[in-house]
Amino acid sequence: MQKFTTLTGVAAPMDMINIDTDMIIPKQYLMTIERTGLGKALFFELRYDADGNENPDFVLNKPAYRDAKILVAGDNFGCGSSREHAPWALLDFGIRCVIATSFADIFYNNCFKNGILPIKLPAEDVAKLLDDAMRGANAIITIDLETKTISGPDGGEIKFDLDDFKRHCMLNGLDDIALTMENADKIDAYEANLKTTRPWL
Amino acid sequence: MSDPKTLFDKIWESHLVDEQDDGTCLIYIDRQLIHEITSAQAFDGLRASGRKARRPEANLCVPDHNVPTTPGRGGTDEIEDDESRIQLETLEKNAAEFGLPYIPINDARQGIVHVIGPEQGFTQPGLTLVCGDSHTATHGAFGALAFGVGTSEVEHVLATQTLIQRPAKNMRITVNGELPFGCTAKDMILAIIGKIGTAGGTGHVIEYAGKAIEDLSMEGRMTVCNMTIEAGARAGLVAPDEKTYQYLKGRPMSPKAGAWEQAEAYWRTLSSDEAATYDKEVVLKAADIAPQVTWGTSPEDVVAITACVPSPEDFDDPAKQEAAKMALKYMGLTAGTPMTEIAIDYAFVGACTNGRIEDIRAAAAVAKGRKVAAGVTALIVPGSGLIKEQAEEEGLAAILIEAGFEWREPGCSMCLAMNPDKVPPGKRCAATSNRNFKGRQGADSRTHLVSPAMAAAAAVTGKLTDVRDLD
Ligand code: SF4
Numbered sequence: 001m002q003k004f005t006t007l008t009g010v011a012a013p014m015d016m017i018n019i020d021t022d023m024i025i026p027k028q029y030l031m032t033i034e035r036t037g038l039g040k041a042l043f044f045e046l047r048y049d050a051d052g053n054e055n056p057d058f059v060l061n062k063p064a065y066r067d068a069k070i071l072v073a074g075d076n077f078g079c080g081s082s083r084e085h086a087p088w089a090l091l092d093f094g095i096r097c098v099i100a101t102s103f104a105d106i107f108y109n110n111c112f113k114n115g116i117l118p119i120k121l122p123a124e125d126v127a128k129l130l131d132d133a134m135r136g137a138n139a140i141i142t143i144d145l146e147t148k149t150i151s152g153p154d155g156g157e158i159k160f161d162l163d164d165f166k167r168h169c170m171l172n173g174l175d176d177i178a179l180t181m182e183n184a185d186k187i188d189a190y191e192a193n194l195k196t197t198r199p200w201l
Numbered sequence: 202m203s204d205p206k207t208l209f210d211k212i213w214e215s216h217l218v219d220e221q222d223d224g225t226c227l228i229y230i231d232r233q234l235i236h237e238i239t240s241a242q243a244f245d246g247l248r249a250s251g252r253k254a255r256r257p258e259a260n261l262c263v264p265d266h267n268v269p270t271t272p273g274r275g276g277t278d279e280i281e282d283d284e285s286r287i288q289l290e291t292l293e294k295n296a297a298e299f300g301l302p303y304i305p306i307n308d309a310r311q312g313i314v315h316v317i318g319p320e321q322g323f324t325q326p327g328l329t330l331v332c333g334d335s336h337t338a339t340h341g342a343f344g345a346l347a348f349g350v351g352t353s354e355v356e357h358v359l360a361t362q363t364l365i366q367r368p369a370k371n372m373r374i375t376v377n378g379e380l381p382f383g384c385t386a387k388d389m390i391l392a393i394i395g396k397i398g399t400a401g402g403t404g405h406v407i408e409y410a411g412k413a414i415e416d417l418s419m420e421g422r423m424t425v426c427n428m429t430i431e432a433g434a435r436a437g438l439v440a441p442d443e444k445t446y447q448y449l450k451g452r453p454m455s456p457k458a459g460a461w462e463q464a465e466a467y468w469r470t471l472s473s474d475e476a477a478t479y480d481k482e483v484v485l486k487a488a489d490i491a492p493q494v495t496w497g498t499s500p501e502d503v504v505a506i507t508a509c510v511p512s513p514e515d516f517d518d519p520a521k522q523e524a525a526k527m528a529l530k531y532m533g534l535t536a537g538t539p540m541t542e543i544a545i546d547y548a549f550v551g552a553c554t555n556g557r558i559e560d561i562r563a564a565a566a567v568a569k570g571r572k573v574a575a576g577v578t579a580l581i582v583p584g585s586g587l588i589k590e591q592a593e594e595e596g597l598a599a600i601l602i603e604a605g606f607e608w609r610e611p612g613c614s615m616c617l618a619m620n621p622d623k624v625p626p627g628k629r630c631a632a633t634s635n636r637n638f639k640g641r642q643g644a645d646s647r648t649h650l651v652s653p654a655m656a657a658a659a660a661v662t663g664k665l666t667d668v669r670d671l672d
Binding site for chain 1: 266356
């Protein structure tokens with residue numbers, strides 16, 4: 001997994017609540033058996049019209065935001081299905097960080113497995129960042145995971161919270177499975193015990 | 202004496218393999234269900250790192266999401282759509298390569314993962330059970346801690362039989378009293394979501410309690426737990442009771458005689474302590490619930506069938522007002538229209554929410570002696586091949602076919618329209634599934650979530666209908 005230390009880039013505003021995983025990546029793209037190549041279908045329904053042409057009003061189609069690395073959105077981002085295709089599509093497009101007032105649990109977890117940083121902030125902070133993000137190509141913000149700080153275009157700073165374990169894994173690009181394997185003896189012990197506690201399994 | 206514990210606390214603690222100082226836990230996962238859409242990349246990951254499945258027999262693989270449901274569909278090799286066939290072949294190959302149990306499409310046991318898990322006795326009280334699918338919450342009806350995971354976590358479970366997690370918070374929803382005539386588990390959960398919202402349960406595991414929950418059949422409890430994810434929660438739970446044991450007894454993968462007694466004795470310890478406390482509590486009166494129907498593009502956009510389409514101004518929050526405006530536009534609805542005046546083009550009874558025998562019985566009871574309205578296409582898609590067989594034996598299929606419903610092979614079908622079962626653009630569907638997101642049932646399709654009886658009622662009248670008004 002790609003490390004996440006600092007990220008500087010254009011932030012795109014998506015001032016909507018309940019941005020669900022069907023919106024992030026519609027089902028016709030779930031037929032793939034690969035992880036890559038989904039960026040072109042990110043926000044498909046919003047991004048393209050019925051003939052497959054780009055909808056010029058959609059934020060990521062505007063020249064200033066085509067290379068956005070950060071999304072700023074409203075409540076309950078990523079609700080809906082468990083499809084990891086949602087973070088894969090974001091990543092493939094180039095989004096490495098999503099900032100919102102709240103996230104759906106499964107999506108939130110899936111982000112960390114793919115080196116995308118989801119940041120939960122209070123509504124006032126998100127409103128401020130949405131405001132910053134409205135400034136088009138000038139909407140450049142920097143995220144520093146080490147110090148858990150977001151710096152806006154005016155030099156204003158916002159602190160965010162993240163549990164230490166997740167931060168550590170992101171900073172070092174650690175693979176969860178390898179980490180867990182370090183505890184193999186504990187899993188062995190649990191399973192040995194299972195034979196007496198719940199032998200019917 | 203130790204602290205009073207909730208059912209969630211008990212299951213969590215009994216699955217703890219390791220806990221770090223910051224509260225990050227490694228928990229043991231007893232079982233995993235696997236389907237074709239969210240697993241291919243997980244198996245690739247295993248191959249790339251040279252890892253094996255740690256306990257192959259702890260998994261069960263079945264294709265469901267993109268399978269065709271046309272009668273007499275045949276085996277994998279007969280699927281016309283290339284992408285869909287490749288996904289099924291990939292699952293079949295992966296299951297064989299890693300030694301996992303697999304149920305093929307032309308096996309009577311095939312069906313929607315969340316229907317066949319309980320049906321096979323794979324789902325049991327006190328288990329931790331995951332699947333790369335958010336509606337894994339369904340299995341909580343048995344008092345199992347069951348939740349959806351992403352593909353990376355599918356791989357993590359295959360490789361290690363564990364997951365790295367933090368404990369959820371405890372929430373309890375108590376539904377007191379008795380459900381009124383014409384109301385079902387589906388109406389109950391829709392009403393709950395209407396009350397707490399689609400983020401009302403975020404970060405929590407919801408335990409359902411109260412007489413109205415206890416009175417539900419196992420099927421009904423599954424319907425309620427299924428849509429717990431639509432309330433934003435990680436999982437739903439109902440404490441196991443006699444109905445649970447009765448349901449599981451004799452199922453192919455349930456504990457066998459001898460082991461059964463021991464298992465049941467353990468299951469009987471699985472309830473929240475009386476003095477246990479919850480981070481959040483919601484109490485509802487079942488008597489207040491009327492048949493529900495959604496009007497918008499989020500499951501929380503729900504009203505009683507006796508109500509009218511709301512207006513954006515009815516909401517205080519500006520974000521909600523904006524969302525309501527967009528939803529009405531997408532749904533082609535005008536505020537103030539009585540819900541019962543909305544004409545439909547399609548009716549769909551099925552999905553992991555309402556594709557079980559009780560649901561088909563409810564639809565057949567309404568369909569009996571009636572006809573599907575002119576211009577309406579109505580589909581009944583059983584949740585599994587075994588349910589289909591049972592419904593045929595009970596004569597339900599004959600009633601439904603006679604009434605003009607299409608009788609299909611099992612699968613997810615029109616719930617998410619990944620297979621050929623789609624609602625065309627601009628068309629409106631009364632559906633028993635769980636999501637009414639934009640485009641969920643097909644590009645530009647319009648979904649109204651309802652109970653099976655309500656879907657059948659809409660099919661025969663051609664518009665959204667209060668099932669209590671049918672004579
Ligand atoms: S029936 Fe619908 S909600 Fe259930 S697993 Fe299939 S696609 Fe998902």
